[in-house]
Amino acid sequence: MTETHATTPPRGPVFPPGRYGRRREPRRRRPWLLALLLVPAFAVAATVSVRLYRQYGDPTYQAKVITYTQITDSQIVVDFRVTVPSGGAADCVLRARSRDGAEVGREQVRVTAAPGEKHPVVSHRLATTARPLIGEVVRCGPVR
Template sequence: MTAGNETHATTKYPPGRYGRRREPQPRRRILTVVLAGAVAAAGLAVAWQLYVQYGPQDYEPQVQRFYNVTDDGITVDFVVRKAADQRATCSVRARSASGQEVGLAQVEVPPGAEAYVTYRLATSDRPVTVEVPACGPLNK
């Protein structure tokens, strides 16, 4: 093929039919950049807030096992990961088969980076599960 047979994609539209083609105005470009920056900053602020709220915690409780389940109590072994020099208190909660809370206690956790605790929780009905939903600093 020779250069004379090539088709160019620059089609001319009939004048006045589609209006005048305009280049984006600098003011609109600036507005777009400013809005994009504001949206990005807002997104980062939300991400930071969620990280602070749900990210790594100072106290991380984890139930290892529960056993000795009776109509009036349950024994739970759990570990709390925290700063080695800190004492803590944890909420221990038991639930029945219907999901209702049947036992709740605040348990002191000794110092240590990984503090292992065994606790017998008294309950008002037969529990089917136990959880340690939260731990925090020991307030004395």
């Protein structure tokens, strides 16, 4: 058996001289250009995030269904409690769904709390197009 010595290849590709055109030097980087592009992108993302948080996730406006009663082929009565700022108001979206999950009724309801009250309880009669199985509060948010 003969002994061979391992050699380390040079770094990077090695091209024969005079072939493949002239090699260019690496370009200078421009970090300010990247910052110029990223700052507006972050501003747009922050604006969208705040808007979505206020619309769907604001903990100041929370609703909980207490009960739903008086179910007929054309209505359901939904009793719910809303957490609002003290003495404030909220717009809540209610919906009714049938046994197969189809939406059979939807309405926006304004809930106003008495001065100093933070948890008003509301009873609302929701008209439906078919017999509902359940009444829900989809979301509540600030009055627009």
